[in-house]
Amino acid sequence: MATTSLKQLSDMPELLSGGHAACPGCAGPIVIRQILLAAQQDDVYVVSSIATGCMEVSTTVYPNSAWRVPLVHNAFENSAATISGAEAAYRSLKRQGKIDKKVAFFAWGGDGGTYDIGLQSLSGALERGHNFTYVCYDNEAYMNTGIQRSGATPKGAFTTTAPAGKVSPGKGQTKKDLTAIVAAHGIPYVAQASPHRPRDLMKKVQKAVATEGPAFLNVLSPCPRGWRHPPEQTIEIAKLACETCVWQLFEIEDGKTTVNYKPKERKPVRDWLESQGRFRHLFAPRNEHLIEEIQADVDRKWERLLALEAMDKAQAD
Amino acid sequence: MAELLKKDQMKPGAIVEGGTMAKLNTGVWRTYVPMTDLEKCTNCLMCWIFCPDSAIKVSGGERHETDLQYCKGCGICAAECPVDAIEMKLESDVPPDDKKG
Numbered sequence: 070m071a072t073t074s075l076k077q078l079s080d081m082p083e084l085l086s087g088g089h090a091a092c093p094g095c096a097g098p099i100v101i102r103q104i105l106l107a108a109q110q111d112d113v114y115v116v117s118s119i120a121t122g123c124m125e126v127s128t129t130v131y132p133n134s135a136w137r138v139p140l141v142h143n144a145f146e147n148s149a150a151t152i153s154g155a156e157a158a159y160r161s162l163k164r165q166g167k168i169d170k171k172v173a174f175f176a177w178g179g180d181g182g183t184y185d186i187g188l189q190s191l192s193g194a195l196e197r198g199h200n201f202t203y204v205c206y207d208n209e210a211y212m213n214t215g216i217q218r219s220g221a222t223p224k225g226a227f228t229t230t231a232p233a234g235k236v237s238p239g240k241g242q243t244k245k246d247l248t249a250i251v252a253a254h255g256i257p258y259v260a261q262a263s264p265h266r267p268r269d270l271m272k273k274v275q276k277a278v279a280t281e282g283p284a285f286l287n288v289l290s291p292c293p294r295g296w297r298h299p300p301e302q303t304i305e306i307a308k309l310a311c312e313t314c315v316w317q318l319f320e321i322e323d324g325k326t327t328v329n330y331k332p333k334e335r336k337p338v339r340d341w342l343e344s345q346g347r348f349r350h351l352f353a354p355r356n357e358h359l360i361e362e363i364q365a366d367v368d369r370k371w372e373r374l375l376a377l378e379a380m381d382k383a384q385a386d
Numbered sequence: 387m388a389e390l391l392k393k394d395q396m397k398p399g400a401i402v403e404g405g406t407m408a409k410l411n412t413g414v415w416r417t418y419v420p421m422t423d424l425e426k427c428t429n430c431l432m433c434w435i436f437c438p439d440s441a442i443k444v445s446g447g448e449r450h451e452t453d454l455q456y457c458k459g460c461g462i463c464a465a466e467c468p469v470d471a472i473e474m475k476l477e478s479d480v481p482p483d484d485k486k487g
Contacts, residue, residue, distance in 0.1 A: 075431040076447035086408035087440040087456025093415065094460035098438040128407070132391045132400075135407035267435045293460075301461030301474075304436050 071110045071278075073271040078106050082137065084115070089135035091127040094300020096290040096307065098128070099264045100206045101177070104286075105138065107271035108173050108202075108278050114138070116155055117175035120148035120182025123213040123292075124206065146186045149194035149203055152176040156199045173278045174201035179290075180221035181211045184247050195254040195283045202277040202284045205247065208292040216295040220245040223315070224366070225359050226347045228295070233350035238359055243366060251285045252321050258284035260320035265307040269329055273320060289316045297346025306344055313341040314371040325381040328374060335371075338364045412439065416459035418474040419485055420452055426471035433463035433472065454485060 072078065084105040091098050101124065109115050115138040119125045125142050128135040143151040152174050162168040176194070178187050183205040191203060210228050211217040218228040223244045227233040231240035252259045258280040262270040270288065277284035291307050293300040310316035311330055315338060318330040339360055342348040351359050390409040391402060429449050434442040441456040442449065442463065452463070464472040 075435055076429075079431060079434065079444040079447050083440045085440055086405045087453060088407040088410035088412055089439070090407075090410075090412070091438060093438075093458035094462060095438050098440075099436055099462075102437075102440060103435060130407065132393060132395065132402050133406040133410075134402050134404050137405040139404070264436070299461075301465040303438075303460070303462055304466050 071107070071275045073107060073268045073275070075267075081106055081109070084109060084137045085128065086135045086137060089128040090130055091123065092292075092294055092300070094293040094303045095123070095127075096264050096292065096303050097124045097179075097206050097208065099303070100204070100270075100288045100290055101128075103264060103267050103270050104175075104204060104274050104288075107274035108175065109138065110275075111171075113171045113173050113278065115173050115175055116152075116159075117141070117177060118143060118148045118151040118155065119176075120178035120187050121145035122179035122182050123208065124177060124179065126213050145182055147190045148176040148178045148182055148187055149201075150190040152201050153194045153197065153199045156201050160200075174199070176201060176203045178203070178205055179212070180205060180207045180209060180247075181219045183207075184220040184245050188247075188250075191251070192254065195251065195256050195285070198256075198282050200280075200282055202274070202280075202286065203251075204286045204288060206288050206290040207247075208290040208295060209244070210292070210295050212292050212295045221247070224363055225342075225351050225356075227297075227350065228347075238350060238356045239347070246370075248285070248287045251287075254283075255324065256283040256285065257281070257323055258320070260285070261287045261289075261316065261318055263289045263307045263311055263316060263318060265304045265311070266318065266330070269318060276320070276322070295347065297349070298344060302344070309336070309341050309344055312336045313338050314367055315341050317371065317374055319374060319378070325385065326374070326377045327381075328378050331375075338367050411455050412458055413454045413456060416454075416457060416477055418459040418461060419454070419477045419480055420457060420459070420461070420463055421473045421475050421480070421484075422449075422452060422463075423471045423473075424449070424451070426469055428469055428471075430468060432466050432468065436462050436466050438462070 118141040218231040233239045260273040319328045388403040439456045
């Protein structure tokens with residue numbers, strides 16, 4: 070039986086070695102470690118592909134690798150297409166009786182490789198129904214090239230290509246709702262998770278691995294460099310994102326939405342914005358109205374999510 | 387452990403052995419070093435599950451010392467420890483013999 074007990078997992082092999090080159094306090098390797106621990110159990114082997122991005126450049130520094138599971142890096146835009154091919158080859162080999170191992174296929178991508186550049190290959194793989202899990206570690210900008218805005222960058226955040234100053238108040242557009250786009254493909258399992266709740270994340274990974282067909286996990290991944298927060302606060306910041314409902318923990322199983330975490334008292338978005346330097350300019354008097362806009366946007370999305378959950382529940386009853 | 391590869395040792399198809407980065411010493415990045423009081427530790431393993439650098443050694447549900455070859459001194463372990471068993475100290479203030487992780 071797959072477990073999420075830390076005590077039992079402590080005897081598992083470490084599948085992402087130390088010595089990789091991610092920045093101190095980066096949430097990316099935390100996400101990868103938790104997911105690999107949860108996935109590679111009960112004689113299941115992990116085979117994965119990775120899009121170009123922070124985790125690719127930092128864990129596979131030429132000509133070495135920190136991964137102790139097979140990993141293919143192909144290009145920025147085709148992590149999902151690459152794993153589609155591997156999964157199709159596996160099915161063929163299995164049919165021919167040439168392989169009998171149980172394999173869980175994983176495609177990894179950052180928000181750049183998923184929300185923007187890899188969206189078409191992801192959409193294709195989801196539509197074709199390959200049996201794989203796509204993991205997006207969402208750090209909300211192109212971080213490894215120096216913090217350029219992406220479709221995942223939230224409104225008002227500073228990036229080097231959406232600078233904050235007298236003319237521009239940071240990024241002017243809202244964050245793309247990728248999880249909803251993926252859910253619209255009608256795949257069996259879609260979830261959002263955060264590394265500050267490892268057991269919730271690991272349970273979702275195990276559900277994704279057990280799913281026949283495509284599964285998608287969108288995991289928030291705080292970035293001390295790009296979000297401008299001290300490295301030790303990475304987990305705190307992820308927690309705050311969920312307490313303010315800027316990031317929501319939920320899963321959609323066969324079209325039915327379940328919200329996994331509802332804060333007893335929602336903290337104001339202001340707390341979230343104050344915690345990171347990338348939003349500092351929003352507290353200047355000329356930008357204060359943006360904070361209200363962001364709060365209203367978060368409120369609307371949260372209420373919509375709760376309404377979706379209630380509607381799905383009512384339909385099931 | 388798999389040996390670290392040199393650039394001219396790359397094989398056709400760019401296939402490399404996994405886990406070779408484990409030979410690298412990212413401990414040299416550190417400014418602050420985590421000093422762990424294992425007597426205080428309750429083995430909740432939160433530091434281990436939150437460590438980005440696979441630097442905390444565990445087995446059988448027990449936490450052992452931090453692997454200072456990998457630890458970059460981010461301080462997440464100290465920030466998340468529920469019993470405050472980990473203290474971040476300026477590396478230069480700690481005599482080499484006292485660095486146990």
